[in-house]
Amino acid sequence: MILEHADIRIDPSKASAFEEAILRGASTVISTAKGFQGFKVNRSIESPGRYLLMIYWDTLEDHTVGFRGSPAFAEWRAIVGPFFAQPPVVEHLELVGKS
Template sequence: MILEVADIEIDPAKQKEFEEAILRGIQTVISKAKGFQGFKVNHSQESPGRYLLMNYWDTLENHTVDFRQSPDFAEWRSIVGPFFLKPPVVEHFDLVGKSA
């Protein structure tokens, strides 16, 4: 399983609207993507305009090819992209260990 982490920065004044948009985008677009396993969205307490979106994929290619190169990616970006102050920083991670 691959963890995709997107570090997102928005205008803090648009927090409520962004939170509604990101959850709607995940539920209506990303959740239907091949290899998608789940997500978490966290909001920073110290930086009110910062969010971390963590998506879980079966493979790296499920995100980078199957999703990002599909029309669904454009739909996703049309929902959340208008809130971004700059392009999100996205990285992919392999699990090394976890607690029970």
């Protein structure tokens, strides 16, 4: 399993609308993609306007090729993109261990 980690910055005054949009977009658009396993969205306490979106994928390619190369990606960006104060920083991680 691969974890996509997106560090997103928005205007804090738009937090309520953004939270509705990101949850709706993840639930209705991303969740239909091949290899999607689940997601979490966390809001920073210390940095207003900072969010971490974590999406679990079966493979890296399910995200980078399948989802990002599909029309669903444009639909997703149309929902959340207008809120971005800057482009999100996205990384992919592999689990090394857990307890």
